[in-house]
Amino acid sequence: MRVVSLNVKNFRNLIEQNISFEKGLNVITGQNAQGKTNLMESIYLCSLGKSPRTEKHKDMINYKKDFARVSTGFNSRFGDAEISVVLFGNKKKSVSVNSVPILKLGEMLGYFNTVYFSPDEIRLIKSSPDYRRRFMDIDLSQTDKNYFYSLVAYNKILSQRNSLLKSSNNIDSLKDMLFVWDTQLALECARIVTKRQAFCNSLKDYAADAHLRVSGGKENLELTYITSITGDSIAEKQQTALNLLKANIKRDFELRYTTTGCQRDDIKFSVNGVDVREFGSQGQQRTSSLALKLAELSVFKQTTGDYPVLMLDDVLSELDLNRQKQLLSFNNDMQIILTATHLEPELEKNLQYKKYTITEGKVN
Numbered sequence: 418m419r420v421v422s423l424n425v426k427n428f429r430n431l432i433e434q435n436i437s438f439e440k441g442l443n444v445i446t447g448q449n450a451q452g453k454t455n456l457m458e459s460i461y462l463c464s465l466g467k468s469p470r471t472e473k474h475k476d477m478i479n480y481k482k483d484f485a486r487v488s489t490g491f492n493s494r495f496g497d498a499e500i501s502v503v504l505f506g507n508k509k510k511s512v513s514v515n516s517v518p519i520l521k522l523g524e525m526l527g528y529f530n531t532v533y534f535s536p537d538e539i540r541l542i543k544s545s546p547d548y549r550r551r552f553m554d555i556d557l558s559q560t561d562k563n564y565f566y567s568l569v570a571y572n573k574i575l576s577q578r579n580s581l582l583k584s585s586n587n588i589d590s591l592k593d594m595l596f597v598w599d600t601q602l603a604l605e606c607a608r609i610v611t612k613r614q615a616f617c618n619s620l621k622d623y624a625a626d627a628h629l630r631v632s633g634g635k636e637n638l639e640l641t642y643i644t645s646i647t648g649d650s651i652a653e654k655q656q657t658a659l660n661l662l663k664a665n666i667k668r669d670f671e672l673r674y675t676t677t678g679c680q681r682d683d684i685k686f687s688v689n690g691v692d693v694r695e696f697g698s699q700g701q702q703r704t705s706s707l708a709l710k711l712a713e714l715s716v717f718k719q720t721t722g723d724y725p726v727l728m729l730d731d732v733l734s735e736l737d738l739n740r741q742k743q744l745l746s747f748n749n750d751m752q753i754i755l756t757a758t759h760l761e762p763e764l765e766k767n768l769q770y771k772k773y774t775i776t777e778g779k780v781n
């Protein structure tokens with residue numbers, strides 16, 4: 418997978434830009450607040466239909482304009498294609514693939530795959546389970562549309578169930594209604610958990626390998642998917658999920674939200690047997706998040722036959738020179754788009770790359 422061209426209009430401080438990217442490593446350097454992250458965000462938007470840093474479309478439109486447009490031309494195993502996203506301040510965004518408008522976000526997923534790594538990604542290890550679920554959801558949605566549709570269905574039923582729990586003061590009047598939804602909720606839950614488990618299983622060995630490499634052979638990273646939805650088959654998992662919903666109905670009613678299900682799941686990371694989230698040093702957390710990103714690339718390659726585009730936004734300064742090298746020499750077949758304030762002289766000397774600079778939203 419490779420980005421060939423990027424066409425941006427009125428996107429944050431990028432007023433009008435046409436950029437061509439090369440195979441291999443592309444390095445965009447610039448001072449702070451010049452538009453490096455904005456540029457990455459615009460590419461990400463064409464991959465996932467949303468921003469890695471805001472839920473609000475309006476934030477991405479230049480302050481003085483009323484729309485923004487991004488088109489990314491890319492090349493994949495299936496040939497050349499282009500995805501365009503137009504954002505409006507006051508109506509829904511419009512997305513098209515090869516100039517054909519698409520109606521549902523799910524339809525755009527999987528065409529153009531990216532893995533995005535920014536300093537915030539250390540949150541993956543350190544912060545609340547939401548981030549880890551989102552990480553799995555983003556990867557799985559890009560490689561498996563049915564996963565995405567299960568997730569959409571699950572979240573919709575879950576939110577209806579929670580509204581219902583809030584709406585009535587009589588638990589008995591709810592039970593019949595809940596029963597109908599719970600069967601469907603439990604089924605989607607079982608499907609989601611099954612796929613997340615398989616994903617974590619693939620990720621596990623790659624992450625352990627990568628971690629061993631970036632820690633210089635000193636540390637073993639172990640990754641475990643944590644869920645209360647037990648069972649081998651989907652049917653067994655569905656039954657477990659349903660039993661949990663039933664067993665906890667009183668508590669759900671008191672708290673007025675659903676307390677069981679895959680929206681509570683998590684991934685646990687340990688290094689040499691110690692929980693990295695709770696007890697790991699900042700350095701170990703950083704190394705673990707890097708290992709996880711490298712593993713993500715391998716899983717993409719394994720499932721789709723193609724590496725995604727790796728986008729590295731300002732992460733080098735967080736890593737020592739050895740880890741920087743590990744990251745940039747991961748695989749020569751993969752395209753990397755990297756932003757930084759500068760490159761270390763040793764990297765600058767030894768790496769082959771296409772160089773760009775960005776100043777006040779203008780790329781040269």
Ligand SMILES: Nc1ncnc2c1ncn2[C@@H]1O[C@H](COP(=O)(O)OP(=O)(O)O)[C@@H](O)[C@H]1O
Binds near residue numbers: 448449451480
């Ligand atoms: N909607 C917007 N319209 C115009 N400029 C914006 C908008 N959103 C952010 N900016 C500007 O973009 C710049 C920050 O860009 P960013 O890509 O985050 O910088 P960096 O190069 O440090 O990654 C700031 O100058 C900010 O004012």
Ligand SMILES: [Mg+2]
Binds near residue numbers: 453454455731
């Ligand atoms: Mg930035």
